[in-house]
Amino acid sequence: MSERRYTNRLIHETSLYLRQHAQNPVDWYPWGEEAFERARREDKPILLSIGYSACHWCHVMERESFENEEIARVMNEHFVNIKVDREERPDLDAIYMSVVQAMTGHGGWPLTVFLTPEGIPFYGGTYFPPVDRHGLPAFPRVLRAVAEAYRTRRQEIEKVGQEVLDHLRAMNTWRPSDRDVTPELLEAAYRALAEQFDTTYGGFGRAPKFPAPMVLEFLLRMYLRTGDADALQMVEHTLTRMARGGIYDHLGGGFHRYATDAQWLIPHFEKMLYDNALLAHAYLAAYQLTRNPLYREVVEETLQYVLREMTDPQGGFYATQDADSEGEEGKFYVWTPEEIRAVLGEREGEIVCRYFGVTEWGNFEGKTVLSVPRDPEVIARLEGLTVSELEAIIRRARRALWEHREQRVKPARDEKILAAWNGLMLRSFARAAVVLGRDEFYHAARRNAEFLLTALRRDGALWHLFADGVAKIPAYQDDYACVIDGLLALYEADFDPRWFREALALTDAMLERFWDTEHGGFFYTSAEHTDVLVRVKEAFDQATPSGNAVAAEVFLRLYHFTGDATYWERAQTILRLFADPMRRHPYGFGRLLCALDWALAPTQEIALVGDPEAPTTRAMRRILSERYLPHAVIAFRRIGDEEAPRLIPLLRDREPLRESDGRPAPCTAYVCQNFTCHQPVTRAEELERLLPPVPSATA
Template sequence: MPNRLAHETSPYLLQHADNPVDWWPWSAEAFEEARKRNVPVLLSVGYSSCHWCHVMAHESFEDQETADQLNAHFVSVKVDREERPDVDAVYMEAVQAATGQGGWPMTVFLTPDAEPFYFGTYFPPAPRHGMPSFQQVLEGVHSAWADRRDEVAEVAGKIVRDLAGREISYGDSRAPGEEQLAAALLGLTREYDPQRGGFGGAPKFPPSMVVEFLLRHHARTGAEGALQMARDTCERMARGGIYDQLGGGFARYSVDRDWVVPHFEKMLYDNALLCRVYAHLWRSTGSELARRVALETADFMVRELRTNEGGFSSALDADSDDGTGKHVEGAYYVWTPAQLREVLGDEDAELAVRYFGVTEEGTFEEGLSVLQLPQQEQDFDADRVS
């Protein structure tokens, strides 16, 4: 029997309408129910194309035993972060402040007054890699609420005070001066990965606005170092698995430092920013690679994300049909040499395997490879002629 989410319009909430969990949408009525029952609120925030949101849903929210535990001891509230970015932002700040990291699905336990007191993201169905199972978390939170309510109230109050005491600095009305811009460039230089492009370690997100800054800094000052960081980062991303070498467009991020294995969901806002970045890089350098990627990314957004109503969808799901009816992460984007031979024939498949870096061992999972462009095109053409 469908729960309350069956009456919602959000695609993400509707995905959970048949869960055995007695979900509530974000509403005053949900918190009033928690006060009436004298139980805490489980707030679960995600979005429709989030891979780990789907995983936790299948493992926990579709599980009757877990649902019984939730229904007995909590009021469960489901939020679509794309529908309610205001709710997401408030509690994500609390999660990041408490744990040093964030992400989705976001799992937060609240008092009936909406004060957070325990945080997390994805919890597995069984203890794993030092993480407790979701049922263990539920048991621990229920026990604390029942037996140590004063401690819970103290923690919740401290978190609320800490968040309320944070000052958001918007700076002054003046544009940054040369000193501030130079300091920003120095900081980026220290974080830059000269071997792989990008900044910092894994996971690596496409640094769209950072590259924009570097290109503008070069245009204004002629600083070759800024241009090199922008150009090399864009080339490494465009040649890596984070870029869809067949269909165009970028995945959300790379799980490794080398841009090889993406988290396969593709977001509209990421691709819009990256389309602009590559267009500006082409304008600055005349790079044919940048021109091609800009055009292909624009074509991907219009072709794949344009709706019949003339708007744009926000994302494509990370999960896709693996050919057996089962939805798994990245199935649409990965290949084996045998699959390429089946589609292209032996001779062309041999070229494709070399061109896209497809191996028998695989670069992803279970012998599957994400397509890349590991060689320069002119190098590949020379190899082919020889």
Template sequence: MKKIILLIIVTAVYSCDGSNQNKKESSMYKHTNRLINESSPYLQQHAHNPVDWYPWGEEAFRKARAENKPILLSIGYAACHWCHVMEEESFENEETAALMNELFVNIKVDREERPDVDQLYMRYVQLMTGSGGWPMTVFLTPDLKPFYGGTYFPPEDRYGRPGFKRLLRLISDYYRNKKDELLQNQTKLDEAIHQSLQEVNGTDLPTKDAFDLACEQLAQMYEPRYGGLGKAPKFPAVQALNLFLRKYNKDGEKRYLDMVMHTLKNMGQGGIYDQLGGGFARYSTDDAWLVPHFEKMLYDNAQLVQLYLDAYLITKETFFLRIVKETLAFAAREMSDPAGGFYSSFDADSEGEEGKFYVWDKNEVIQLLGPEDGAVFCTYYGISEQGNFEGKNILHITAEPRELADRFGKSEDQIRRIVQEGKNRLFRARQKRTPPALDDKVLLSWNALMLSAYARAFQVLKDADYERTIQRHLSFIRQNMTDGERLFHVYKDGKAKQAAFLDDYAYLVQALLDSYEALFDPGWLKWAVALTRQVNNRFWDEQKDGYFYTSGKNEYLPYRLKDEYDQSVPSATGIMLLNMLRLYSATENPDFIEKAETLLKKYAPAFNQNPYGYASYLNALDFYLSKPDEILLVTGSSSVPDSFCKVIFGCYHPNKVVLLKDASQSSSPIQASVFKGRAMVNNQPTAYVCRNFVCSLPVTTAKALQALLERSKADDILPY
């Protein structure tokens, strides 16, 4: 009895501590709203605004209906600089907040937690204004239909935009006193959204001509001075650059390789890359990749690791490999959750200033390094008295060691040592600064992209730390982001929530396939097959084909959108297309190839209308048209000889599937008929190269496997 009483007391104490924690924190602030109970770091940033914020949900909608108030929907994300600006100027302003609370029901949404909400209302804003971005501000009727919207609004009239307080009064008056006009405009807007939802519906499989034309169209967008596609602001355009590498690999047109190498070198030497800590910022505000928008996103770094790795595999230039290693080290050091996941992003701002954490004063550098080494370091990284960013310096490489060796009378090795030691000292000094805010929620989709980066890096480098990361990360997802029946989109503070979206599934299937080809755990291949079946059951549009972004119609959102275009991340539909082509090689599941070909037919007309937006599909088209090499390794265990791995993964070979058959096991997830009966020769690890349902003779040495792959590339493979 005493034990029971003691347990009740202890439980009560812990419950009180937990429930009172937010109250204790809230008592330190003048204002606290409902966002204090949300897990999103972005929403919690607004928890002490004087605005009476609601999270997205029925409580807010019910209030709007009951009071017949319009809804002010504000959407942003934690690393968004202009989101912070608008918060400081308007949402923290008592007068503005009072006006918002009086006239509207105010809802705040983290676009990374609810991309479905963001996508729909962004489409409305783009139709209304011709552009979009964040923070996004949308005014809705109580039944969630938008009637006005935009992005950032200043507190007073400026930049050609109406002041926010004036806008609030105008919108409220419009809603209350001009209902007929509002309804007419809503009807027009609904018609526009219906028109925008008209789908591409091709009927013929695309050919290599479509692939070649798309590459040429994208090449015309190339900016020759500094690389990249288009003018500032410049984004990495990873999928398009991947396409250029595939074009070079297929046809040997060196200009496509040159465009990628030129771009990646300028990015890796520029300010968009963190020269001290590794990792890339989201985009460059100028043509030269010098001045970044300083926020660092997990998804950019995950994709760029793989692009730089491919550049290394083609050229064997160690510069590209250094970027790979430094970026993965940054992710492991600064973006890793101890439980096994990866965090989402770092803010652009620290101490209220954009980029403050990353920039340097020349005198500060000289003081840290001394006048002699400091002079070398400043010359190498373009550090000057006047600076290159608001009087400070963004580090960027402006000279080669051999140039500095001649200039300073030192050897190249001495120059490299001075630069490396200087980097280490500045990095340690920077660690004492106030860092940018970290958004420490774990998003399944972005985590899967980073998992692919580690898996592909392990395939090439065999780094034991990368192997541990792969194992730990997949274990984390298994334990925390699925209930066995479905996946969850977001994890924070020990809890997973929000049913996963199409990109969560698509990127995870891709990551499982990449991880399988790294460590050959058959359970990962089985899981990839199972998830693909779930995607086809839950997301496929049975009427018009293609994939919806959500697994079912949202009870609040009027439309169920499709994820069709590449943006900062690849289209989930484009990734599922390639996933099914890869899985078909292992399973011969007819549904996989039928749906893949259906997607190719459906979207083929768009490939040359918008090659930038459909580059991920075009990458999959190259895989499909090339008839990938299906490399079957038969061994007596779950491991593969390193000599085989070096041949398979040591060069750029994007159109391949690598499978392991463990002869000691009675069952295997590999079901394709072409692999039936393939066995070891003389009890040695044996390789077969199959293509288009025809296999080579078995080989047992790396040299013979290398010869087979070279013959396969030349379409000269002998049947078995």
């Protein structure tokens, strides 16, 4: 590894990932006109490298190649080199990743793409080693071959570039399905997902195995729709195996990015804000349906981890924690039996090692990633303990081991604050505050909303990220959709009309900036993003939900709050636009399948009018929070409040019923289904009878 004798342009960037490369001998540029102008002037191809700060293999390629002076010399001699943080520029990442996937059949990070001076890709890959290894060509060999091809085979490269442009335009041209979207599409998707399900370990497919929270939530919806026990069993089996696997941090809470194996044991150790937002929401929904205390525990520990480790003093949520510390992947998280006995003593140390599967030989490079491989009842019996005695030992041990682990060097944290990811976490905190009755979760949600609407909004428009005290890059469509979704969840947590008003304003801005007036659906970029080859129309969920899918569900919510049919029509347009790929590739459309389920389900519009502090109001809200009601919107109006019904038509003409003595009832509930209403009720048990029943599972 070379000494830090170099400084390049990335030293001035706000991105942690870019600054991590600021002392490479590579003459890096950030994405921008300066780099392209030089490439055109010198007639050099561009080497575009895309990654992110928590990416383990990005760090590996930096150590092996970008810090290697000889490799850097070749890069600097033959290319104009550009570094991009994919979390800052997801639009660029989406375009160039799709090209590499089409060229090679796979993708991932670090992403390595070679471009013409006009930004048109003609060759690419992902990680390249410094020498030929495991069937991958050495990076220096790739560099020289590409440089030679650019000099001697220009016409061929231009032909490839034109084919790439044609491919990009074609893949982002969507036409609505000529078939109606019906429950048959949901049933076909469910059958296809069931075929991919891993009945042994849960989840879908083989190693490496990624959490699929949006697909799991769709399966919960299918259980609610059909009563099919298999749908619920797939969700429960997956959630339980993940919660007991090494992908979950058993000491500090929160989930790592994915598992390298099929059984959820050994993770890639980075922690991403979006994974924890989406998984917390999925576990919360499963808890509402099953009341399994494990799921509640996972939600609480995950959100407490975010509060403790990933929350900015101003209220924003940070992006990621790295996989590595002290230059080693996973070092912060792994244990030996000797370390555990030193912290806990011999007897409790042995019990805890058996509980968490810690052995002398380990499961990861000679040490052990903690998991719970056997049922607590089995461990208790083997150790001659009652289950309650074992649970008490494990509680004490987890605290002691966590405190000991806190003395280690922590993985680096990327403290940029991204609008879309914050919107996902805002929704989870707001929903958990209501379902679990946790005030600290509500306060975190409210502070986050205040932050997003001040630090990341200017003149009515959102910005994509906040770093080093500055908001930068105009927001993308999923930024708008996820923040709106979070604001609507916060409205249903505290019924402050401000959040609903802000959601409406951002929805108008999203439509103005991103809606495709010709074919429908949303482009990912607005007209303000002028430095992209094509305007991508995001269809598939990636690690985060598609912005179109989130928007479709937002439109359905707003339709049932307001009765404005325009929202319904927009949602239907999105559903028809992506119906055919949704049918062919259901695993990539979990969130849009949830939206389709909602569009085809009876929706409950629930309006409460009364005193928010009255015991009856609290009892009604408790009933609503305990039930899994994915197809419901809930609004509240204080007696005498004139603003709320003007803003939310669902509350118009909703007056409290009168008690026998003529006084207004403490709370009156109006329950409607697809705008057809039952008689209003004033008692919590009457409200409960009007709600849809929880299905009885059928085999």
